Amino acid sequence: CGLRSHNTDPAPEPFPPGTRVNVLINGSPQQGTIQNIPLPPSPALDNSAIITPEGDIETEASSVYTVLLDNNTTHELTYQDLISPSVDVPPIDPAAASTVWSGIPSRYLHQDAKITLEHDGTYHKGYLNYSPETGFEFIVRRNLRSKKVDFKVPLPNFSRTWTTMLAEETLLFGHTTVSSYLRPGSYNNAPSANHVSAKNLINPCPPSLSKALHPSNPDRHVWLESYKEEKGGLERLDVYERISKKQYLHLKRTGRIGKALPSMCVLVIKPDKDGNPVRAKSRIVVLGNFEDCYYTKSQRYAPVLKYSSLRLLCSNAVHDKRILQQGDCKNAFCHARLPDDELTVVRPPVGDPEYNNDTYWLLNKTLYGLRRSPHHWYNMFTAALRDMGLQASLHDPCLFSGVVKPNTSPQTSAPLTSASATVSNLAASPQASSQSSQALIHVDDFVFYSTDPAQEQLFMDELTKHVVVDFMGPVDWFLGTAFTWKRHDDGHLSVLLSQSAFTEYTAHRFAVDRFKQVPHMTPYRSGIPIDSIPDAPKDDPDQKRRTKIYQSIVGCINWLATCTRPDISPCLTFLASYNQRPSHGHYQAALHALKYLYSTADYGISFHSNASNTIQAFNHFPSHHDKEAYADATPTSFSDACWGGQFGNAVPDGTPLELFKFRSISGYVICRSGGPISWKSI
Numbered sequence: 286c287g288l289r290s291h292n293t294d295p296a297p298e299p300f301p302p303g304t305r306v307n308v309l310i311n312g313s314p315q316q317g318t319i320q321n322i323p324l325p326p327s328p329a330l331d332n333s334a335i336i337t338p339e340g341d342i343e344t345e346a347s348s349v350y351t352v353l354l355d356n357n358t359t360h361e362l363t364y365q366d367l368i369s370p371s372v373d374v375p376p377i378d379p380a381a382a383s384t385v386w387s388g389i390p391s392r393y394l395h396q397d398a399k400i401t402l403e404h405d406g407t408y409h410k411g412y413l414n415y416s417p418e419t420g421f422e423f424i425v426r427r428n429l430r431s432k433k434v435d436f437k438v439p440l441p442n443f444s445r446t447w448t449t450m451l452a453e454e455t456l457l458f459g460h461t462t463v464s465s466y467l468r469p470g471s472y473n474n475a476p477s478a479n480h481v482s483a484k485n486l487i488n489p490c491p492p493s494l495s496k497a498l499h500p501s502n503p504d505r506h507v508w509l510e511s512y513k514e515e516k517g518g519l520e521r522l523d524v525y526e527r528i529s530k531k532q533y534l535h536l537k538r539t540g541r542i543g544k545a546l547p548s549m550c551v552l553v554i555k556p557d558k559d560g561n562p563v564r565a566k567s568r569i570v571v572l573g574n575f576e577d578c579y580y581t582k583s584q585r586y587a588p589v590l591k592y593s594s595l596r597l598l599c600s601n602a603v604h605d606k607r608i609l610q611q612g613d614c615k616n617a618f619c620h621a622r623l624p625d626d627e628l629t630v631v632r633p634p635v636g637d638p639e640y641n642n643d644t645y646w647l648l649n650k651t652l653y654g655l656r657r658s659p660h661h662w663y664n665m666f667t668a669a670l671r672d673m674g675l676q677a678s679l680h681d682p683c684l685f686s687g688v689v690k691p692n693t694s695p696q697t698s699a700p701l702t703s704a705s706a707t708v709s710n711l712a713a714s715p716q717a718s719s720q721s722s723q724a725l726i727h728v729d730d731f732v733f734y735s736t737d738p739a740q741e742q743l744f745m746d747e748l749t750k751h752v753v754v755d756f757m758g759p760v761d762w763f764l765g766t767a768f769t770w771k772r773h774d775d776g777h778l779s780v781l782l783s784q785s786a787f788t789e790y791t792a793h794r795f796a797v798d799r800f801k802q803v804p805h806m807t808p809y810r811s812g813i814p815i816d817s818i819p820d821a822p823k824d825d826p827d828q829k830r831r832t833k834i835y836q837s838i839v840g841c842i843n844w845l846a847t848c849t850r851p852d853i854s855p856c857l858t859f860l861a862s863y864n865q866r867p868s869h870g871h872y873q874a875a876l877h878a879l880k881y882l883y884s885t886a887d888y889g890i891s892f893h894s895n896a897s898n899t900i901q902a903f904n905h906f907p908s909h910h911d912k913e914a915y916a917d918a919t920p921t922s923f924s925d926a927c928w929g930g931q932f933g934n935a936v937p938d939g940t941p942l943e944l945f946k947f948r949s950i951s952g953y954v955i956c957r958s959g960g961p962i963s964w965k966s967i
Contacts, residue, residue, distance in 0.1 A: 300350060305445045306367055308352060310360060316387075320359070321351035321503075355387070385415060389444055393458045397429055401457040404438050410460040413440075454561070481511040483554050483565040494550040494567075494636030507565050512550060515567040515616075516637075522753070524619045525631075525646035533630055533645045542628050545645055547572045548654070550634040558762040560786045571631050571654035578627075580656055587659035590683040590727045592848055593963045595764070596890070598684070598725050599780060600958040602734045603892040606778045608770050609732045610741065611760035614666070615753040617729030621651045621661035629655065659728070666726065669751035673744070675724060686723045689735075689743045692750075732760050766848060775895075782849050783889030791841045792883035795834070800880055808856040808881040810874065815859040816946045817936045818870035828866065835867040838875045845882060849889045851954060853882065854966035858950065859931070896959020920962070926951035 300306065304319045349361040386395070394400070398413045402423045411425040421443035425435040440446075450456035486504050491497040497508035519525065528536075536542045548571050557563040602609045614620070623629065629648045633639045651658040667677065667685075672692065675685040722740050724733035735741045745756055760768050769781040792798040809815075821828055839860050846854045856878050863871045927950050936942065952966035 300364075300367055304448055306352060308354075308360070308362060308366060310354070315354050315356070317352040317354035317360075319350055320353050323349060323364075385444065387444075389447060394447065399458075399460045401460055402438060403455040408457070480564045480566070481507060481514055483507070483562040486554065486562060486565065490552055490554045492552075494552065494634055497552055498636055508552065508567065511552070511565045511567040515550075515569055518616045519569065519619055519652075522616055522619050522650065524616075524650045524652060525648050527639070528630070528645050528647045530643040530645065533647075536628075536630065536647075542630050543577045544575075545630045545632050546575050548631045548634045548646075548652075550636065556786075558767045558786055560790060568653055569634060571629075571652050573654045573656045573658075576656055585656050585660055587663040587728075588682045590725055591681050592764070594678075594681045594684045594725055595732070595766075596782070596960070596962040597957070598723055598732065598734075599768075599782065600892045600960060600962055601723060603778050603780055603894050604958045605734075605736045606776065606894050607734045607736060608778070608780075609734050609760045609768070611757045611763060612731050612733070612745075612748075613755045613757060614729040614731075615755060617666075617752070618651050618653045618655075618658040618662050620752050621658070621665040623648050623651050623661075627657065662729075666752065669748065670724065670726075672751075673747045675722065683726045684723070685726070686721055689722050689740055689747055691743060692747065727764060730763065732763060764848075777893065777895040779891060779893045781889050781891045783887060784845055784849050785886045785889075787841075788845065788882050788886040791838075792879060792886075794841075795838060795876070795879060797876060797879050797883050800883075802884040803880075804884055806881050806884055808853055808878040810877050813870075813874070814931050815856070815863075815871070815874050816931045816942075818874065819868060821866055821868035821871075825868075827869075831869070831872055832865070832867060835872050835875055836864055838879060839864060842875070842878060842882070850882065851890070851961050851964040852888070853878065854964060855950060855952065858966045862945065890960045892958040892960040894958065920955055920957045922953060922955050924951070924953040 300319050300322065306317055306319060308315055308317060349363055350367060352360050352362055352367075354360065389395075394413060396413070396415060399410070400413050400423065401408050401410050403409075404423075409423075409425050411423050412429060414422045414424045416422075419439070421440040423438040423440055425437070426433060427435075447456065486507060488502065488504055491502065491504075491508065494508075494512065496502065498505050498512070502508070533542075533545060537544070548569060551568045551570055553566045553568070554562045555564040555566050599609060629652075631646050631648065631652070633644060633646060651661045667682075670685050671677075673687075674690040675687040678684040678686070722733060722735040722744050724731055724744070733741070733744060735744065745754075748754055759770060761770075762768070765787055766782050766784055767786065769783070771779045771781075773779065789798065821831075825831075839857070842853060842857050842860065846857045860871070860875050860878065867875070931946075931950065950966065952964065954961050954964040956962065
């Protein structure tokens with residue numbers, strides 16, 4: 286149960302919970318299973334010291350293993366007891382299959398049990414087999430009755446290692462479908478940043494810092510490391526200075542500050558692109574709802590990127606045969622200096638040792654939770670980018686482009702007044718245009734690239750002079766989207782943008798994953814147009830519950846249709862028309878659309894540096910003879926419309942229908958570098 290912190294590789298636990306062990310009890314050899322393990326030492330404190338909610342430091346921690354023997358007795362043993370060479374357990378008779386299978390859950394793992402095993406970077410569906418001659422094996426065949434075996438994988442010491450294989454997800458019960466491109470083998474598998482690992486957490490995320498650091502919590506050392514990482518980052522950035530209660534009361538009496546604001550520590554387990562826990566993150570935030578000062582919307586406003594800008598930037602990078610790079614600003618909201626007229630004092634979060642010591646924090650910089658923190662951070666970050674030579678787009682204030690210029694003494698430049706001046710300057714210099722850098726920011730995360738590798742390095746060097754940044758290499762997970770990059774043998778570049786993890790999570794949330802996946806299905810049910818479904822009766826007792834679930838499903842589909850699944854947009858338009866009062870038929874139509882998404886979870890949008898447009902059969906502009914419309918990176922627009930209702934012949938003649946069901950459906954899609962960058966269905 287080691288931790289990953291500051292590039293220190295953790296030592297793996299030699300006897301994780303569930304491990305079968307041979308031990309010596311009162312001189313008699315016994316077999317048992319590890320139930321609990323010793324807490325790992327914390328390098329931040331002396332050995333295994335922990336902070337209690339009262340602020341005390343405890344240095345004594347358990348150093349023994351709890352072992353449940355096969356005779357249902359429990360014993361506490363040390364590490365030396367488990368590795369003692371004097372333990373001599375009689376060998377297992379290979380002919381006694383029942384003895385070989387002891388300690389293995391017979392409900393899931395038995396002879397010819399269906400299992401899914403990761404082998405050579407790919408998950409395979411097969412069967413578990415045991416024979417006295419070969420031992421345990423993983424056998425892949427068409428079905429259990431088939432005599433033809435595709436291949437075998439030996440499983441030595443399976444009775445002892447099956448728990449570890451389950452923990453590492455190399456072994457899965459049953460025949461489970463796993464998205465191949467989300468598993469190891471993507472372009473970038475390195476840790477994305479220095480952080481406290483959450484892979485070995487035992488319990489779910491605790492609701493508060495006090496419960497996270499309580500002595501009864503087996504994960505308290507992980508959350509202690511996470512909290513110390515967060516608090517240490519604030520101290521290094523000089524976010525606050527400690528003052529006593531007497532100093533606080535003096536400032537309050539003089540009218541320089543208002544009432545001290547409470548704070549809290551938000552604990553989050555962040556998943557990776559597979560949906561697995563990867564980071565235990567703590568965030569100290571101020572309860573800004575207790576602020577006395579009122580700010581207008583313009584004083585609090587901070588823009589975020591348009592998703593179409595991300596697709597456009599991705600297509601640009603692929604066309605230039607460059608891979609997007611990713612960065613993360615550490616403690617982003619804690620960089621901007623707090624104005625003198627916004628002087629603020631906060632209390633440490635409950636659970637911090639300083640909470641009960643009459644200690645207050647006088648803020649020098651903004652902190653998460655303050656109402657104007659996003660506004661201050663955006664102004665500071667964009668000013669730094671402008672100082673580097675980049676200018677914001679007129680259509681997206683989070684999209685920047687330009688030539689990075691070295692500056693040994695960074696100074697905040699004046700706000701951008703005209704983006705057209707930048708365009709003309711770049712056009713006037715062919716060399717500058719060929720070396721242009723482009724960046725897209727979303728709060729504290731950003732992606733960037735340049736056609737010149739030296740420009741990329743200069744961008745990173747100059748940005749680190751303004752803020753603390755973790756550069757994480759090629760982007761593989763950004764805003765809930767997985768990026769899979771592939772460099773072809775001929776030098777061309779391709780990328781796939783997909784949201785399989787969110788699709789599979791949504792399918793599991795609404796129990797759609799219990800159904801069989803049908804890759805060739807459509808989001809519509811044959812013969813049952815959505816507009817032809819009758820409305821719900823007025824006295825339907827299940828209306829309120831159904832409406833809530835229906836709106837959740839439509840909301841999830843909307844997120845996918847907005848980002849990477851334009852194929853579901855027309856269906857979403859129909860489903861969203863019945864958000865206020867869906868009937869049971871509409872609910873079934875929404876589930877069917879979700880089944881389609883689950884069956885095609887690996888679908889996404891892709892861009893290729895050598896792509897030529899393949900949808901030339903549609904009505905389009907410009908005309909067919911314009912070759913640039915189908916090759917290179919020239920944007921191509923497509924639009925279409927249908928006249929009249931969509932219910933067809935499914936509704937008998939003479940049936941009264943609402944007027945809106947006779948509406949026309951229209952839409953458009955704009956493609957570039959072989960993939961769509963913008964679309965809409967209305």
